[in-house]
Amino acid sequence: MTDQLEEFRISTSNWLEENCPASMREAATTGDLTYGGRKAHYSNPDSKRWLDMMAKRGWTVPDWPKEYGGGGLNKEQAKILKKEMARLHCRPPLIGHGTWMLGPALLEFGNDEQKREHLPKIARGEIRWCQGYSEPGAGSDLASVRCKAEDKGDYFLVNGSKTWTTDAEKADWIFCLVRTNPDVKKQIGISFLLIDMNDPGIATKPIRLISGESHFCETFFDNVKVAKKNLVGELNRGWSIAKALLVHERSMMSDMQSFIPKPKYTLEEIAKSCIEKLNNPREKAVLSDRFCQLQMNSQALALTQQRLFEEMKAQQPSAAGLIMKYYGTENDKNRDELIVELLGHSGLGWEGEGFEEYALEASHHFLLTKGISIGGGTSEIQLNIIAKHALGLPD
Ligand SMILES: Cc1cc2nc3c(=O)[nH]c(=O)nc-3n(C[C@H](O)[C@H](O)[C@H](O)COP(=O)(O)OP(=O)(O)OC[C@H]3O[C@@H](n4cnc5c(N)ncnc54)[C@H](O)[C@@H]3O)c2cc1C
Structure with a gap:
């Protein structure tokens, strides 16, 4: 590490130590994470305080330019900040579709007015976004979207529906893929629109999940008028933006x-206590083997991530980046499957006093990891992408 970076690391660490509220250095529960937005409810006032302090420094989006509310950090500084936050157990001050996906896409494809209008509000956690991509007939085959936007001169008239819209009822705005030309190859007639969820004609309906919760909605558009200034990029050329956003x-x-x-x-704790108690040597050997395999895969993933970072720094990214979503989410699923298996009957609980708290958490987590290998493109689709773009195999 150069002297300058080491200096940055020390000042960052000192600032975090001094300013991160104690409760923001404790493990968060799901309801505790900060997504921001007009409808945000901060059950712990420290969450809002932490958000505001970090936003003031631009550290909710450390590597965005300062003029759009970011911290203006270079990649190495941003990585140091992330590492120091992890070392001191500081929670992320803000997460969500705005910082993760729309922001980076707008930085690349938005015009100046759109960047100035939307990016600072995302960075400060004032506006929460959701993603209107999937439709009943367009999930893996995303280019088949049918929700249409007709050009009415001053505005677009949007009609149709979206599904699996995560947290649509809590979001203030939605970024949408809409069909603007039905008469051409499907990828060519798609546009990328930004829509205010308060616009007349928008309705959401929650979808209940196997976990018993409801993070998703169906989102309906009934003659919604959208100003032309909310078109990102060129008309009918939204597919490139859609794909770039999916990479983020x-x-x-x-x-x-x-x-x-x-x-x-942790898997280690559960494996240790459960495997030790087993009497059957074959069962012990098989489960120990799976545990070791998982540990090795996790280590290999972490090293690949590190390698990708170095490649990005050297501006020589390899195709290895394409494997990360598939291997990361499959590794999570394998880990949770092993945990539930190791727990035996106690890993099958959903609620109630007959189960330990950690075992209930494990069974909920087991179901959560099923979803993350589907969202953002299923594992099968990731394998198709790896086959085509990393290995050069035919379609
Ligand atoms: C946790 C989570 C969050 C999500 N959040 C959002 C959101 O906020 N906004 C949004 O727009 N969408 C969201 N989605 C939807 C998600 O993008 C879709 O579920 C996903 O793209 C799959 O589409 P589908 O459900 O229509 O399944 P389908 O496309 O119908 O696929 C069904 C099965 O067929 C397989 N399959 C399909 N095509 C192929 C192929 N060519 N080759 C091999 N196998 C294939 C799939 O892998 C899958 O197993 C979310 C989903 C999840 C689980």
Whole structure:
């Protein structure tokens, strides 16, 4: 590390130590994470204080330019900040579709007016965004979107529906893929629109999940008028923006473990206590083998992530980045499957006093990891992408 970076590391660490509220250095539960937005409710006032302090320094989005509310840090500084936050157990001050996906896409494809209008509000956590990509007939085959936007001169008239819209009822704005030309190859007639969820004609309906919770909605558009200034990029050329945004989404999902609340148990603890108690040597050997395999895979993933970072710094990214969403989310699923298996009957609880708190958490987490290998493109689709773009195999 150069002297300058070491200096940056020390001043960052000192600032975090002095300013991060004690409660923001404790493990978060799911309801505790800060997504911001007009409808945000901060059950712990420290969450809002932490958000505001970090936003003031631009550290909610450390590597965005300062003029758009970012910290203006270079990649190495941003990585140091992330590492120091992890070392001191500081929670991320703000997460969500705005910082993870729309912001980076707007930085690349938005015009100056759109960047000035939307990016600072995202960085300060004032506006929460959701993602209107999937439709009943357009998930893996995303280019088949049918929700249409007709050009009416001053505005677009949007009609149709979206599904699996995460937290649509809590969001203030939605970024949407809409069909603006139905008469051409499907990828060519798609546009990328920004829509205020308060616009007349928008309705949401929650979808209940296997976890019993409801983070998703169906979102309906009934003659919604959208100003022309909310078109990002060129008309009918939204597909390139959609794909670039998905790259940001997948990169975020492959690194999900770094910001979602950590369970109150670790695989190591559970494996140690459960495997030791086993009497059958074959069972012991098989489960020990799976445990070691998982540990090795996790280590290999962490090293690959480090390698990707070095490649990015040297501006020589390899195709290895394409594997991260697939391997990251599959590794999470394998870990949670082993945990539930190791716990035996006690890993099958959903609620109630008959189960330990950590075991209930494990079974909920087991179901959560199923979803993350689907969102942002399923594992099968990731394998198709790896086959085509990393290995050069035919379609
Ligand atoms: C946790 C989570 C969050 C999400 N959040 C959002 C959101 O905020 N906004 C949003 O727009 N969407 C969201 N989604 C939707 C998500 O993007 C879609 O579920 C996903 O793209 C798959 O589409 P689908 O559900 O229509 O399944 P389908 O596309 O119908 O796929 C069904 C099955 O067929 C397989 N399959 C399909 N095509 C192929 C192929 N060519 N080759 C091999 N196998 C194939 C798939 O892998 C899958 O197993 C979310 C989903 C999840 C689980």
